[in-house]
Amino acid sequence: MAAHNEIPDFDVIIVGAGISGINFAYRMQESNPELSYCILEARHEIGGTWSLFQYPGIRSDSDLYTFGFAWRPWTGKNTIVHGAIIRQYLEDSAAQEGIDRRIRFCHKVNKLNWSSSSNMWTFDITTQDTEMMSLRSGFVFLGTGYYDYQEPLQADIPGIHNFKGKVVHPQFWPGDLDYTDKSVVIIGSGATAITLLPSLTRAAHVTMLQRSPTYIASLPSQGAFETILSKILPCFAANRVIRFKWMLFSFFMVSICRLFPRAAKFFLLRETAKLLPPDFDLEPDFVPSYSPWEQRLCFCPDGDFYACIRSGKGSINTGTIETITASSIKLTSGKELYPDIIVTATGLKLCTAGGITITIDGEPYEIPKHFAWRAAMVEGLPNLVLSWGYVDASWTLGADSTAQLACRLLTQMRKESVSVIVPRMMAEERQTLEERPFLALKATYVKKGGNAFPKAASAGPWQPRSYFWRDLAIARWGDIKGGLEWLK
Template sequence: MSTQPNSPGNGIFDVLIVGAGISGINTAYHIQKKLPGSSYVILDTRSNIGGTWDLFKYPGIRSDTDLHTFGFSWSAWKENRAIADGESIARYLKDNAVQERIDEHILFQHRVIAARWTSSKQIWIVTTETSNGQQAEYLARFIVLGTGYYDYNEPLKANIPGLENFEGTTVHPQFWPEDMEYAGKRVVIVGSGATAITLLPNLAKQASMVTMLQRTPGYILPIDNATGNRWYHRIMPTSWSFQLDRWMFMWLAIVIFYFCRAFPSRARKMLESGVATLLPASISMDPHFKPSYKPWDQRLCFSPNGDFFEALRNGRADVATGKIRTIKGRKIVLESGQELEADILVTATGLKLVVGGGIQLTVDGRPVQLADRYTWRTSMLEDIPNLIFVTGYVNASWTLGAEVTAQLLCRLLLFMQSKGLVSATPRVSSARKLQPRLLWNLEATYVKRAAEDMPKCGDSGPWKGRTNYLLDLWRARYGSLVKNMDFAPEM
């Protein structure tokens, strides 16, 4: 066993958390508050707190949901802006970890490569590899995978014909070089998601021309990014007023999502009319801003203060729509015959989705294939004892999903302590065959490509996927803990 912070006397941690990002920090906070006598450790591959917000360095990196709900429920986001840059988010995470002394429980540069459950001892044996190549083992009763939803080490391979022929510089936003020079250069961003919408106005500040090349358009919602200036901020304590902001943004997201689902035609007209008023005369709505799918079949992209459209109006950015036929030298040739000149090609085509950070899991010597597993309360995996994985929502902020999971975990641990139980294993009843459902029900290409490797939800009971934060939070706090769950007593 390696030396670790706050090591328990018997060498076995009650909870081992993988990841020092939003999910890990939030889980640690709830464990400290609700189970103060429990021991825990956080293991992280990187050298800093922050996860995604410490990794991504591309120009303008920012949240794609509002920070009032993306921030923690126990520490209100107090800046007067809803969408914030990555550096500010990383600072917010670090400040809260230090304030709550969670940082004292973190071991950095410890990459978890394997975790094996042994029923004879009712523990997890977790193998890590440090930055200098040394391996160590940690023992834990419970594991929490706060590893996010994508591969930190490998980007999604861009399916672009002739990409290998490009004579300029190709870069993926996930691994943006610190010394990347783009001032005065022609940049083409392939993609139309949140990353592309963020990159375009920021690159346009220095590049000679930035073109967003999209195969199909997406929905973009310009928003006023200023918060914290409403009347109740002047009469209420700061902690109250920003908590009120949190609830207002939470309800706004719910209303927008269900309005789009219930009235897709009307929602489409509203979203498209909002875009039409911001476009320059040189750029037409059709085909560039006429999505072929319904609102919220894919995530909406936010443009704080309409910065995306401002870049288009300034004439230093443009949009092209169509499929790439091939690439010749520095020319990107579309099937329509249109050619785009580029010095830099940015492949903002999505992330390679991975649940559990690619950790090799075994249960009593048998390898675990995540794609074969149903998810219990979208937090535990079928036939895998004492393992929690954290995931967010497709229609709301990631942190809300992390909050639901942390509340469920702590309640489950308290229940097990009160009953003298040492393990909990979700089991699918043999009396009913579940109908599989996607873990994330989105039409995005990168989600579809990963579906066959992801765990799945069911169509009934605790196997159903999450629907909305408020309902899921109620279930986490008051729903059944014993339905479709096997428990083992202390030996």
Template sequence: MTADHLDVLIVGAGLSGIGAAHHVQDAFPGRSYAILEAREAIGGTWDLFRYPGIRSDSDMQTLGYRFRPWTDEKSIADGPAILEYVRSTAAAAGIDKRTRFGHRVIRADWSSADRRWTVTAEHGGETVTLTARFLYTCTGYYRYDEGYTPHFEGTDRFHGRIVHPQHWPEDLDYAGKKVVVIGSGATAVTLVPSMAADAGHVTMLQRSPTYIASLPAKDPIANSLRRVLGNRLAYPITRWKNVAFSTATYQLSQRLPGLVKSVLRRAQERQLPAGYDIDTHFTPRYNPWDQRMCLVPDGDLFRAIRRGTASIVTDRIETFTERGLALESGAELDADVIVTATGLNLLAFGGIELCLDGTPVSLRDTLAYKGMMLGGVPNFVFTIGYTNASWTLKADLVAEYFCRLLARMDERGESVCVPVNDDPTLTTRPLLDFDAGYVQRSLDAFPRAGARAPWQLGMSYVHDLVTLRHRSLDDGAMRFSS
């Protein structure tokens, strides 16, 4: 860790970064690498978010690493359990000792003459500089320092407390109080049933509904297989079962959205009070999986509504008042605490300024190669997971592909790899083809995707598995040199 030059420099010690380090270390035990982490702990998202009930919205058989079985009984796990899984993975492999905390990377400049990156980070009020042969960013794609809150009129008049889930205060006491959670995404549907256990009443205020499906928190098939076959054999079987289920659900949603709508509705009718207004509160204007579907373990949101400890209001906010919220319909919601679960701000590559020989790279003018490298940018890899499946499925494949690149370059004595687009007629599209508001707000700050392979961000695990794990590295776009 004292060396300033490294073979591989990984940015980010979250789920993706620890996985990337494990793959690199396992494939190339003699290589030098380090992780630069802006925060003071391993865990990324799972260390940052501390709001009540935080959990995965994917099963842990697919959100977990391919190389390390998830052994807890719960497949839909809570945040602390996931954080322990990531940290114990790092500790078991000694990755925690290769991590430099409190290092926020601000700039990375590729030198064509030296064939290496010069990376500048801030640490303890000082500037630290390292060089690396490869730069591998595992920073996710949203801002850690600031969540998204739209402008609301009258917030200064409200006498209660306003909280954003991304910055949950440890001293917030909501026991017995009236709480309004603004939002309808994964964070909101997690917060509402969790807070309803102690609050006087929790209201989820949404502008429009989200598709919500209930799954068992404990997967009976996974747990039965573990008892019979043990963790090592049961894990890949359960992982593929869940991949098949999520892929089939997504494809069915795209091809027969009416059928999926009716299945979801029938399930909701069984779990909600008789006569509940499903059309207003649980029927979105878009088709299933045009935006990410929310999962509620064991139907906890529906249970809270049945008990009367939680409710849903579908309306728009006109203004905050001294006592709560005035809505456009004329209704008013009283509140002691208002939680703005209104989304995320996206940030490409953790806000790092990329440069080529001192010239800044305009990300919006670059093309993403296989959803993991940038056209014209040498020896640079990034991780963006799936929006329709577990993030780690893609993160593992990216790490495997990166190791394949390194092995091939070692074998042939090559030092530089860079994707190049030679087709000036190639049409482009947004990198993230997803209709969620938090994505649409920030697309101009991200690279573009192409209309054909290999310039597309794949959203099919099976397709990516074949492409990234097995197909030739010499695809006409990737250029190698020594």
């Protein structure tokens, strides 16, 4: 893909050895085996999120049947599993396909520069021993996730600096933190807080302090349908049917919530009431102010979150923090909590491209100022694909549709002897299209960090991601010429 007889180190370089990077490596080996590639991973092991996060109870918030790879189906009995099991699954998947041999660990990419004269990307890399090195490739796939690995979201919590006890953020959970017989307050109401509450069983008491409630649905850790099907069908057939069932479940659940929000809210709150102690009032702790799936629906396996509340080991307080003193949390309602440990489970700091500095011919390039093409490439950015998953389904499904689209682009580039592909939005399009949010969620951390993502528009290849089957159909058979400039 390079011009002027300059030879790249690799045809393709993948950044990130998490779900997105490993899946893309497999798809490329499947569709484009003639291309050379390597994976650059900043951490010491495979896993991405599942290597970084070590807080108690860390687990998937999607079913493993769709969160796992299509090419290596999840065969475990549990629908939702611990993070260490997910990381091992990723490691085993990479080893099975020989992908692990292509990974260069402790290689942190600091900067990417595109050269129009050579039609190549140059990577400025820091290795484990802090030495600098560079690599070159004709094509880049960024499987870097959507949040900042180095810095958590700094929530505005008044007086938090006054607290004399321990303050912990789940993203950097201390391995030696002793919470035995301590009073713990978790600030937040998202998936992390809902996971932590039932997991800190050695604490004297755990309180989840939230500004507003979240929808929390119980999901069986082992489904009867999956158990029966695994016994009566051959393994490969059972795996396919089970995966398809969970894809349908996710699609219909989200669709029903958005089409019939009142009915969905009634159903979810009715199921919540069944899991709480008798005569427990749902107000104010369990009735969200928003409709289902305006924010991500949280799951708890076998209702463990509600079981913790029934046991008396955990509780919820809904209110606004007035200030935090040296030993307490004062709420505007007048109530006061006295924790030994505060956990700030207030969300993630959103980040695109893993915080890598990107330049084109030495000139700075800012992704948030440009529109995304097929939710995979960004206008004006040559030969580079970013992987994003779904916010209303498993991440892996979105990453896979992106990977298959990228492989199709690579195949077509070689077929047409094209060196460069770059998205371009026509001037008339820019004047007529309406801007849309890239992520359709109203969560606080998305509102705060949504400007880290590229822009989306109301029509054409600039629309935000929709749902898996449509995106997969576009990836395999849709138009890949509209909005994309092909240069020989």
